[in-house]
Amino acid sequence: MHLQYASKYRTFKIKNMKQNILITGASSGFGLLVASALHKQGHHVIGTSRNPEKYASRLPFKLISLDLDSEQSINSLADRVFAEVSRLDVLINNAGFLVSGIAEETPVELGRQQLETNFWGTIKVTNALLPQFRKQKSGKIITVGSIVGLVSFPNGAYYAASKHALEGYFKSLRYELKEFNINVAMIQPTAFKTNILDNSSNASGKIDDYNQLRVKIEKFTNNLVTNAGDPSIVAAKVVKVVETENPQFRNIVGKGTYTLIHLQHFAYGILEKSVLKQLNS
Numbered sequence: 001m002h003l004q005y006a007s008k009y010r011t012f013k014i015k016n017m018k019q020n021i022l023i024t025g026a027s028s029g030f031g032l033l034v035a036s037a038l039h040k041q042g043h044h045v046i047g048t049s050r051n052p053e054k055y056a057s058r059l060p061f062k063l064i065s066l067d068l069d070s071e072q073s074i075n076s077l078a079d080r081v082f083a084e085v086s087r088l089d090v091l092i093n094n095a096g097f098l099v100s101g102i103a104e105e106t107p108v109e110l111g112r113q114q115l116e117t118n119f120w121g122t123i124k125v126t127n128a129l130l131p132q133f134r135k136q137k138s139g140k141i142i143t144v145g146s147i148v149g150l151v152s153f154p155n156g157a158y159y160a161a162s163k164h165a166l167e168g169y170f171k172s173l174r175y176e177l178k179e180f181n182i183n184v185a186m187i188q189p190t191a192f193k194t195n196i197l198d199n200s201s202n203a204s205g206k207i208d209d210y211n212q213l214r215v216k217i218e219k220f221t222n223n224l225v226t227n228a229g230d231p232s233i234v235a236a237k238v239v240k241v242v243e244t245e246n247p248q249f250r251n252i253v254g255k256g257t258y259t260l261i262h263l264q265h266f267a268y269g270i271l272e273k274s275v276l277k278q279l280n281s
């Protein structure tokens, strides 16, 4: 009972504490919703975009520049952040994009770009801010992965690879940062209505042997898009993780996700059959 009160008190305390928060990719989709919600709660939010000048006048929070594909941009990120705040409580790694397409039809260069942005860009940003977190002996790193970091579907092999890589990396990092009082958590959403498809890159080359599969995949994807959820659900989950003192590592959001995860671990054959059934229906 005592422990329950203590944990409720800690959640209350952290909820009412104004935190300095950096969120990457805050011009659109989840990032925009999360940044707006946290700003509304009274936190000091700094968002990032590759083109902050395009959005800055419309947003209530500060937007600074960051391009995950530019070494120079990442190397100078800490200077831009600490020109705004003297300490950082939370880093939310949210920026990313989608490469979709049948794996063999996707040029390896495009696949490499997917990993470069979603995986390496995120790791480099984290490394750029870790010295400050270690110095403070406190901090929280929340990374937006995906359900496809845990389970893969057809037509997005490189995207799934980038999100699986993030899972493995941050799972390991979480142990290493515990002694510095730096918490590491991930958010794993299913499909939600953001601008991710409009901003995606697609394989352009076509191999005739895949023509039949392509038609099925198109139907499968249209279904996924129609049933995609309201992204404010994801934003609420991220806010909750920000305001929880010691959040758990895995934070799955979306319809049917627990079934998917259980099938993945305990009945992979059934999961595969169910995906193929949907694809062929």
Ligand SMILES: NC(=O)c1ccc[n+]([C@@H]2O[C@H](COP(=O)([O-])OP(=O)(O)OC[C@H]3O[C@@H](n4cnc5c(N)ncnc54)[C@H](OP(=O)(O)O)[C@@H]3O)[C@@H](O)[C@H]2O)c1
Pocket (backbone or CB within 6 Å): 024, 025, 026, 027, 028, 029, 030, 031, 048, 049, 050, 051, 066, 067, 068, 069, 094, 095, 096, 097, 098, 117, 144, 145, 146, 147, 188, 189, 190, 191, 192, 193, 194, 195, 196, 197, 199
């Ligand atoms: N929507 C979904 O169903 C879904 C599901 C699971 C996971 N996710 C993940 O959620 C995160 C946010 O995506 P979203 O769905 O909100 O998509 P979105 O609406 O397209 O937003 C993507 C954000 O990332 C930024 N960004 C993209 N490429 C970048 C780069 N190279 N350097 C710096 N910033 C970059 C964009 O900012 P600028 O263009 O202004 O630079 C934008 O703010 C991504 O990591 C995505 O993989 C999405």
